[in-house]
Amino acid sequence: MQNQTLYKVLSILSILSLIVVILVFAKPFLVPLTFAAILSMLLLPVSNWLQNKGLPKAIAIIISMVLLVSFFALVIFFISWQINDIAGNATKLEDQLAEKYQQLKELISQKFGISAAQQKQMIKEQQASSASRAGSIVTGVIAGISGFLGNTLLVLVYIFLFLFFRSRIKVFILRLVDQENKATALTIVNKTQKVSMKYLSGMFLMIVCLWVMYGIGFSLIGVKNAIFFAILCGFLEIVPFVGNLTGTAVTVAMSLVQGGDMTMVIWILVVYALVQFIQTYLLEPLVVGAEVSLNPLFTIIGLIAGEMLWGISGMVLAIPLLAMAKILFDHVEPLKPYGYLIGEDKKEKKK
16 A cells, blocks of 8 residues: 555656656747647637638638737837837936935945945946956847747747647547546536636736726826836736736836835835735636636745746746646546645635
């Protein structure tokens, strides 16, 4: 009995280790493929609706993809517009940065006893050591942009193929299981598609709502370039916990640099708290839904594991992949304990 238990534990650890190795070494291939698979689920209702209107499958898929690309192009346009506005005030911003820098030097001198001359010498040494890395950094940035554009094109190709051959992929999955388990497999496939579409479309709608709320809030309290920071805070919501805190921290820092005071900081935090309250208790239950509830512990574990394996892409993909895994766990008898472990008890509705 003990030998069987030990063998089972070792088998699980071996499988997990093999999965980690595959995820790490196959990252360049798997990340675009996974993004395409998830985005294709988001576009599936649009494509089906267009086909029901009488359009050929290929045309319906292309139109749905154009709508997706147009949305991201519009977001990039707004961000670029706001960045140009910030760049237009570069002289004023530079003066404000110089003033903050001078205040920081005086604070360091008073608190730590490091004179202005010593601080200047330390900065010169740091600049000298970093100057040699400037060329490699520029090369890395250019390579990163080229890789991003290449992966974006690859994702679009994958999306089209996933949507075009979706029926064949579904039949393939069903043929992998024996006859007595086909009903369970079909339930898993259908529920995964349904919940994934609801989660992704709900997340999209929630981000738009966050843009509106942050935009109104930041504009009312007088944050400069409010639209830019609203888009930033809303868009970073795709990474739970980390994203909204990062967006708010950037907004606070830039507001201070642009001449804001502690009153402005307090109001930004008030807007953040109010928006988070509305998001948690109104938007998420109504828009995203609770078909797949992941508990906070494994949400954080998933985010950390995703970042370690696939970087930022892993953090973005962690929650949708965990949600899909939970559906599989909940419908396969030996895996049900794992579904319970990563899940969260659904709140009973009051009668």
